[in-house]
Amino acid sequence: MDMTQFWDGWDPIIHTVITLTAGYIALIFILRLSGPRTMANMTPIDFIVAVTIGSAFGRTITAVDVPLSQALVTLLLLVWLQWLMAWVRGRSPKMRRLLDAPPVLLYYRGKFQRKALRKHQLVEDDVHTAVRNSSSGDIDGVSAVILEQNGGLVVIGEDQLGDASSVLPYTGDAEKN
Numbered sequence: 672m673d674m675t676q677f678w679d680g681w682d683p684i685i686h687t688v689i690t691l692t693a694g695y696i697a698l699i700f701i702l703r704l705s706g707p708r709t710m711a712n713m714t715p716i717d718f719i720v721a722v723t724i725g726s727a728f729g730r731t732i733t734a735v736d737v738p739l740s741q742a743l744v745t746l747l748l749l750v751w752l753q754w755l756m757a758w759v760r761g762r763s764p765k766m767r768r769l770l771d772a773p774p775v776l777l778y779y780r781g782k783f784q785r786k787a788l789r790k791h792q793l794v795e796d797d798v799h800t801a802v803r804n805s806s807s808g809d810i811d812g813v814s815a816v817i818l819e820q821n822g823g824l825v826v827i828g829e830d831q832l833g834d835a836s837s838v839l840p841y842t843g844d845a846e847k848n
Contacts, residue, residue: 683735690739691732697743698728701750714820716770720753771820776838778816791818801826814838 724746731742759766775787778798788794798816801824807813814832817825827838 686735687732690742693739694728694731694742694746698724698746701747714771716756717753720749724749774820775818776815777818777824778813780814781811787818793818797824
């Protein structure tokens, strides 16, 4: 039996302690400097970046052959790319359309939008669950339920609809039946 499976000396442990501590502190500073957008409600791109950062950081903690400088550059580059994508997205409507999934109307003024529900693998029960989670027991008091970019369902009550300026752009394809 190979004992290095259980103990390979102090060098790998010291490497892990140093890399974990320095990487953790650097990641806190990098995320703090990058602003709240990096940690906002997750869009698919945000999710990819978060998973990639976690994967890269996890790998560098346990890999003795990855130097600390490479780990820090990796984390810095990932967060910088996320910031760059957000910057480009904020300045280019074409990039915004390419990168962002628009909100999707699932229920509007008493009608389930069945095509939209099917397209996004949702069912009426998901809409009812969202209504209950919004502390409402009556779907008749709901004007709209929207699937947001981050995957959450937002419920807008009749008394909250106002002039509907946040909903009207998504009602054009509302099913009439």
